[in-house]
Amino acid sequence: MGQHFPDSSTVQGSIQLASYHCAMGDFKAAVEFALKAVSTLSIDEGKNIDNRPVEASSLDDFNAGSSRDDLSFFNPHLYSLDRTGNFIPQRRVHFLSDDPWEIVTYMANVLIRCLYELLEKEDTTPDDFCMGHLMTLIQLEWPSPPAEIIFIRILEIIRNKGSFHYGQYFGDFVFEPDFLEQFMSIANHEGKTVLLDIWPNTNGNTTGPSRRMATRGVDKGAKNEFRISMKRQMMKNGQGLHRLILKFLTQNKYEILQCFAFEQSNSYKKPT
Numbered sequence: 001m002g003q004h005f006p007d008s009s010t011v012q013g014s015i016q017l018a019s020y021h022c023a024m025g026d027f028k029a030a031v032e033f034a035l036k037a038v039s040t041l042s043i044d045e046g047k048n049i050d051n052r053p054v055e056a057s058s059l060d061d062f063n064a065g066s067s068r069d070d071l072s073f074f075n076p077h078l079y080s081l082d083r084t085g086n087f088i089p090q091r092r093v094h095f096l097s098d099d100p101w102e103i104v105t106y107m108a109n110v111l112i113r114c115l116y117e118l119l120e121k122e123d124t125t126p127d128d129f130c131m132g133h134l135m136t137l138i139q140l141e142w143p144s145p146p147a148e149i150i151f152i153r154i155l156e157i158i159r160n161k162g163s164f165h166y167g168q169y170f171g172d173f174v175f176e177p178d179f180l181e182q183f184m185s186i187a188n189h190e191g192k193t194v195l196l197d198i199w200p201n202t203n204g205n206t207t208g209p210s211r212r213m214a215t216r217g218v219d220k221g222a223k224n225e226f227r228i229s230m231k232r233q234m235m236k237n238g239q240g241l242h243r244l245i246l247k248f249l250t251q252n253k254y255e256i257l258q259c260f261a262f263e264q265s266n267s268y269k270k271p272t
Helices: 011-024 027-039 067-071 100-119 128-141 145-161 177-188 220-238 241-251 253-258
Strands: 163-165 195-197
Touching (some): 011 100, 027 241, 027 253, 100 128, 100 145, 100 241, 128 241, 145 163, 177 195, 177 220
Parallel strands (some): 163 195
């Protein structure tokens, strides 16, 4: 049987293994191979993927709709909900070319599936970084009903916990206006206090946009700075989303895998 197993040293093999392990519920291994496949793409290779026309997709022969629908585990037309309202990803056959756009899109969806399953595990406490990484990736699926379900779940966890720490990544990778508006709403809410630590502390003190933002008991100056920072963040929304996701996955692959540190799977060590 081993001779028919995909060769993990190739991009095609890594993609196949990521999909295989994801379908089998071995999410740590799926993440390993998904990140390995993406790591073969350089930022230069991905610089034009955001301008790739849908018509150019090799999937058009299969009566494709949008490219997001083609490559997503969470196709709005193919998902169903369980009794609690959570969606059930459907198994599908995906046809991919070696186009960087398709590789990034499909591997991002593998990671979304894995991170979402981790988020909903009953015996674990959701980690802020894992939630933040998931939120970053679902920008690629936005707007769609499944992505909305995931984002609403993330917001629910943040409100229940009373805090959210994602300062190393939020300013660089979270630009979706709908997401930013929801965080503005949390910051302006006068009910339960929620501490939002979403701006990087670059100067070592607690002034400027790096200051943590709570929803109660904070001075007006801090709220104004938070509002200004959010507006600046929204102005970055014109960045190419696929290139942004490629950069995110390339620069933070070990941090993403760390979310699965306690999951049983194949070993995956950071090279020295």
